[in-house]
Amino acid sequence: MSGTGKDSKGKNVNRTSQESSGTNNSALTAARFEQELKNAPADVQEKLRALLQQMAVSDGSGSSASGSGREPKSMEEHKFWKTQPVVKHDEVVEEEGPIEMNVARDQVRATPYPLPKEFEWTLVDVEDDKEIKELYELLTLNYVEDDDAMFRFDYSAEFLKWALQPPGWKKSWHIGVRVASNKKLVAFISGIPQDLRVHTTVKRMVEINFLCIHKKLRSKRLAPVLIKEVTRRTHLEGIFQAAYTAGVVLPKPMATCRYFHRSLNPKKLVETGFSHLARNMTMARLIKLYSLEAETSTPGLRLMEDKDVKAVAALMNKYTADFDVAPQFEEADVRHWLISRPGVVWGYVVEDPETKEITDFFSFYSLPSTVINSPTHETLNAAYSYYYAVQTPSEELSKIADENERKVARANAIKPRLVKLMRDALILARRHGFDVFNSLHLMDNALYTEELKFGPGDGYLHFYLYNWRCKAVESEKVGLVML
Known part of the structure; x- marks a missing residue:
């Protein structure tokens, strides 16, 4: 339910265009x-x-919004997202509503998805100072970074506690991955509950955030497993829709903001x-x-x-x-x-x-x-x-x-x-x-x-x-x- 690695948040520590006057011609044109x-x-x-x-x-300058300089992938190139209930790139929505219907709790997978043998699932206790420090260090060194490697988000421990503990928060949605041998935290994804109105329909959804994987493990394809696991756990709570953001173009944005x-x-x-x-x-x-x-x-x-x-x-x-x-x-x-x-x-x-x-x-x-x-x-x-x-x-x-x-x-x-x-x-x-x-x-x-x-x-x-x-x-x- 989110992007991968540094682009998962989408706010790529964006820099300004060249400073001149306070006038914004592109915004006026839009x-x-x-x-x-x-x-x-x-x-x-x-x-x-x-x-x-x-x-x-x-x-407008030939570079992409995600900073990659490339056009978005086709649906066939999205090996993971083409298997998920999301709107396709070429799809024009005529009628709003769920893509897949809700299922009973006993039809939801009961056990976590398997990880590569050298890793194990963990829950990150954000009320524990030691564990919130581990999460802070993982995000500080491996999370969103601008494309020129000049800036990197520096979420504080207090910010993370605020972001991850709103009313109705669930510890089971603060999902981490550790190295089995030394217990080092190397990946994380989170969800928080949110009542969201989409046009005239109000749905209990989960906001997915902080998908982060250690830079040295990006080739392990952990992101799809993390996304599937947080999806499984939210389904166990009877929630089947989610909201998320990304700086990259995935299938398919409902909105894009500069x-x-x-x-x-x-x-x-x-x-x-x-x-x-x-x-x-x-x-x-x-x-x-x-x-x-x-x-x-x-x-x-x-x-x-x-x-x-x-x-x-x-x-x-x-x-x-x-x-x-x-x-x-x-x-x-x-x-x-x-x-x-x-x-x-x-x-x-x-x-x-x-x-x-x-x-x-x-x-x-x-x-x-x-x-x-x-x-x-x-x-x-x-x-x-x-x-x-x-x-x-x-x-x-x-x-x-x-x-x-x-x-x-x-x-x-x-x-x-x-x-x-x-x-x-x-x-x-x-x-x-x-x-x-x-x-x-x-x-x-x-x-x-x-x-x-x-x-x-x-x-x-x-x-x-x-x-x-x-x-x-x-x-x-x-x-x-x-x-």
Whole structure:
């Protein structure tokens, strides 16, 4: 249910295009194309979107979204994925639903899939400091790395505990592989439960993440066995669908989103090679270009507290109703994912000074990268835009019959507020010592990226569903953010 090795996460520690001005011409072109596409008949739109998903591997410079520089494999070349219940590359989904039907528990394989004789299955206890350290070391040295081997994700132990222990988490879904002789942890895959709405259907799914195999064992074909094993264990719990992401094109993305980056510490980003000075750009001018105000400007902005959980859950579920794919968050989910944890995640709400109503919220999380072979810097501190919500005039919008007019009216209504909030998010992220603020082109992020001087990155993230046919989803209709 995920990719292999370094591409399993998909966020290939993406770097920016060359720094110039804050203008993003490619994003504007894409926006205009989307507007034109909406004028086409519905059946034509569907076929074009399916084609665009396959074309999304090209970033306009001849390199692929996965960084491989190659076109995606054909179905026949996908020796593993062609055996799985996933949408085929050339398939246009007409009717949504499961690809394979659920089976009774007694029909699910009762024993783990066999491993090569020198390996053995294990469960990684993320509540045990020794084992979480083992997992941290495996991921730090072997997980997602950019294609030029300059940056590598550096997940902290606290981050992993947060990511792997949401409400309803199961130890049996934290699956590891050890060397039988010395018990060294050499591979891992995980799943967490999530109620996910796909268009109008809400399904209990599992989010698959952190598929990692030691670099020296990539030829052992352990990834397919890990994927089959986590699938077997989720089937034992009565869950038959999953969501996952990858930086490579597998059969078949339901959506593809590009990365955008906003510099907070331009000098460091240039020194590490994350970004570059464009011709006729000086460091002084670059620093001035990305300067921010010292203080936030939204009245009533404060850290989220436990007392805000109910209001934030209601606000978020109402806001994400506008998207085609989005989680359904209960109060326990909001409490776990969105209340600030030092060094891991920051959640802020806006409380109306007069009514005391929670009107908006936003969040971002920390995912630093190790800077490989840099003489001056060891770590790049990156903040990632997470979930947020602003109030939308739903009643007024519902009176607009034309879909395109309604979309424009909605964007006009929320853009000023969202830009202001995300500018405050940038200020707070800089205050917390972050060097760059990353954002995917999903939800309403396109409304703020240009004005706040985000630049397009060189990477794309592909979203997938396992055992569920889903019509192609526009990036701006994706309301799911996976770590």
